[in-house]
Amino acid sequence: MGHDDLPSLELAFPGPERDRGVAAILSGRKTALTGLLAIFEHAGEAVPQTGQWYSVLDSEGRPAVTIELVDVRVLPMKEIDDEFARAEGRGYSDVAQWRAAHEEFFQSEGVSEFLGRTPVIDDGTLVVAERFRVVESA
Template identity: 85%
Template sequence: MGHDDLPTLELAFPGPERDEGVAAILSGRKTALTGLLEIYEHAGEAVPVAGQRFAVLDSEGSPAVTIELVEVRVIPMKEIDDDFARAEGRGYSDVAAWRAAHEEFFRGDGVREYLGHAPVVDDGTLVVAERFRVVEPVDSARR
């Protein structure tokens, strides 16, 4: 199955944050990602399951890499640990750094505009914690 046949996954919003996330996946630093369950619910999207593959899009909307989910958990934010935080590949030294960055993002203007309100973000906030492996980077010559 080629990249064009897969459902797509967009990290954050287009721009530097997405570009850094895609680069971290391609380098192997990023093997986990976290989404706010409320965003899935608002979009009417099912929570993904292990074994699903996605074409991860870059800021231009082009497939950059194919990933396969190896673990998906819906858990309260308080259950994220240091290992998962580091697997996010964004340079978080521990879960406290991960938590601060995710609270800022989830409470940010982009998420607020998308949901139509500021989400509640606390220890009990449900997140979709996903671990993945890279299946296939997109050949830049084919892009």
């Protein structure tokens, strides 16, 4: 299956944050990602399923790496643990750092603009916690 046949996945917004995320996947440091369930719902997109493959795009919109989801769970933010936070490959030493970064992103101008509101982020906020493996680099 070629990159063109796969649904695409874009991390964060184009620019340094996306580039760091793609680099972390390519280096093997990043094996997990988290999405805000409200974003999927607002976009009318189904929650990803275990076994799905995605073409992860770089900031230029080009395929950078193909991943396969190996575990997908919808859960409240309070259930994310230190191990998952470290698997995000962004240098978080614990879930507190992960939480602070995700609250900042989920309440950022770009996300708020997309949703048409600034989301409330608390312990019960539902997130889509995904673990993946690299299938191939582009």
